[in-house]
Amino acid sequence: MQLWLDLADIEGLSIGASVAVNGTCLTVVNISEQGVQFDLIQETLSLTNLDSLTEGDLVNIERAAKVGDEIGGHLVSGHIHCTARLLERKATENNLSLHLGLAHKWLDYVLYKGFICVDGASLTVGEKTDQGFWLHLIPETLRVTTLGEKALGELFNIEIDSTTQTTIDTIKGLAASGELKRWLS
Template sequence: MFTGIVQGIATVEEITTAPGLNTFVIRLPDDKVGGVTIGASVAINGTCLTVTRQDGNALYFDAMQETLRLTTLGRLEPGDEINFERAARIGDEIGGHLLSGHIHTTATIVEILRPENNVTLWFEVPDEWTRYIFPKGYIAINGASLTIGEVQGNRFNVHLIPETLRATTFGKATEGDEVNIEIDSQTQTIVDTLARMGYDQPPMSP
C-alpha cells in the first residue's frame, strides 16, 4: 500500500526492452534507498513495481506488457523524471489517502493555468471513468494524492501549491502530457454498489 505522498523525483537511467517486458533502471536520490531489499514495492508514477536488483541508488524494475499497456510507463525514455514512493509501513503517517498502486486509466493534461503562487492543471479522462470523479473527492495522479477541484464533463482540475510543484514532476508538466490515474477505492466501491442497486438509472418519465 501507498499513501500518495510522493517522496521525491527519480530519473530513468536505462530501459531494456524484451518481448512483453521492459526492464527499467531508475536512479533514486542517495538518501531514499536505505533499507531497500529485493522484492520491495515502489510506486513509479503511481504504478506499483517490484525491485528486482539494486546497484547503489539505482533500482531495477520489470514491467509486463499489461502494465505497459494500461499505464504511461511504456512511453518513458532514458532521462525522463518520475515520481516515486516506497511502500508504506505500519505506523507511517497517512498524509494523503490509501493507494494500491494499481492504475485504472490514463489522462491527458489539456490546460495549465498559472495564477500567482499556484498552478491549476486540467485533465481529460476517458468517459467511462468520469462516474468516479467528484469535486472535492480524492484522486491519485502519477502517484500523488490530490483533491479534485472542478469537474466539467470528462475534464477535471487540481490546484497545486508550490511545495507540490517542487516535490513532484508536476513542476515541469506541459500540456499534452499523459499521466497515470488511480481512482479512490472508497469512491469506486460506493458508486459501483449504488449502480448495482439501480440508483444510477435516470428517473422514468411520468
C-alpha cells in the same frame, strides 16, 4: 520491458520490495551499481505512462508505507486504472491549475473535492468538467512532484479512489437491479 532508475534513497530497499513509480506499484527485481531494476509487463505498459519514459526523465517515487507511518493523503494501492491527458494549464500567482482529460468511463468516479491519485500524488479534485477534472496545485506540491513539468498532451497515471469506486459501483448495481428504489423507500 525493464525499467532502471537511479534512486537517491535505497537504504533498506531489497529485492521484492514495492516502490511506486509515477504512482504505479512496481516490484524491485535487482539492485546494482546501475540502479534499481523493475520489470514492466504488458498490463502495466498498457495502463500507465511508463512506456513513454526516456533516459533522464524525472519520475515521482514513493516507497511503501510502514505500519505506524503518517498517511498524508488518502490510501492508494499503486494499481493504476487509466491515464489522463493534460488539456490545459493555468498559472496564477499562488498555484498552477491543470485540466486533465479522462476517458468517459472513469468520470463517474471523479467527484468535486473527492480524492484522486495523479502520478502517485494524493490530490483533491478542484473541479469536474465534461472532459475530466481540474487540479489546483500549491507550490509545495509542485516542488516535491513532477506534476508541474508536464507539457500539454502528456499523460498522467490515474488511480481512482477505491472507496469512491466501490460506493459508485454498489449504487449502480442496486439501481440496475431495481433494489435502489426499495432501499430508498
